[in-house]
Amino acid sequence: MALVTEEFWPQGDFFATSSGMPEVPRVKLPHPVAGTGEDKMAEVASDITPSIVELLSS
């Protein structure tokens, strides 16, 4: 599974395809993540955790 920010979503698609894993599960994060502060990071983590759990369970 890959965590990919919105800005890098096309690159994620490209790499998934070029690596022979076009269907590799990906979760979209807002951009940017780095440097946004601990509270924002916690918010992002909280928001995406259900998606990660769902993908890992499917």
Add this chain to the structure above:
Amino acid sequence: MSLLDAASEHDALELLHDLGCTDGLPVVVPTAERVARMVLATGYEPDLVLGDMGPMHGAATIEKVATAAVMAGCTPDHAPVVVAGVRAVCQPEFDLTEMQATTHCTAPLMIVCGPARHACGEIASGFGALGPGHRANASIGRALRLAMINIGGARPGSSDMALHGHPGKFTYCIAEDEENSPFPGLHTTFGYEPDQSAVIITGAEAPHSTFFTGDRDDPNSVESLLNVIAMVMANPGSNNVHLREGAITVIMNPDHTEVIKRAGLRREDVQTELAKRATISVGTMRSINPTLFAQGITADDKGRFSEAADEDLIHVLKDPSRILVLQAGGSGLYTMVMPSWCAGPHRNAIVHSEIELDQACEIPGMTL
């Protein structure tokens, strides 16, 4: 490789632009005949694979590399250097896939050493060698870039995520000024014989100009020169300072190497001295990125500096051999320092490949 159809050279060029196969500048249209002739100039079979070019993982066949060379405006004389360049960047240690994809501005700097500097189209090493006006430098470096675009699949904003890039991503090729240098050929430090030719490639930022005016009457002139180069190497914004790996290239002009020569220093002495002097204080690092620095930028750094005093010094490069020191450029006041990206699984290591001059075939009456 597939063939495209177009009614004219003009239409073919527009088609190549539309398909994203160019670097944004006009290219020589790679007709089947032109490519076949360039293949012949390499001396290899067209389907010989030089390596895998990421991130698209295209097979860098001689035919595809020859296509890039034609598009870049290379002459047959340039072909052996282009082939060696592609072979070098395909080595796993160069981390080409990651390098092409990074947000950093890095570009492969090709340093040509040995007889190929003259045999392969007179690759410039003097005034303005990294600038416009030198066909071999411009075309050879551009051929590598076009191979990275069309075989490696690097396209800005979707697979090449460099935030800004830099002009060296169009072409970045220079020859060492071996004849006038106090140092042996740079390639000999990588195990080549002086009469062999090689291309040495490092992922590099744009050149950072380093002003120094020597003074023959000043016995400490060499100290001043080494200190100012080391200060530029320790630019607090560079990746080298944060990751302390990779390479740093130092291209000295003849006046500056004269100072080195008068002081009796060899290349390895310069490397050692620069590695010793290129430092940054813990306090400066703390002030730049306090949170990141406290956490440890690399795994090795985790907790390493937590007890360090602000005035303690951190060395920018652990290994002096990763400072590429060579002479090129015109006589004057400036040395060039190129920091590097230095990330990737192998820290974007310096790579090299022999330029095989005995492989090329003569092509009677050839005009590309």
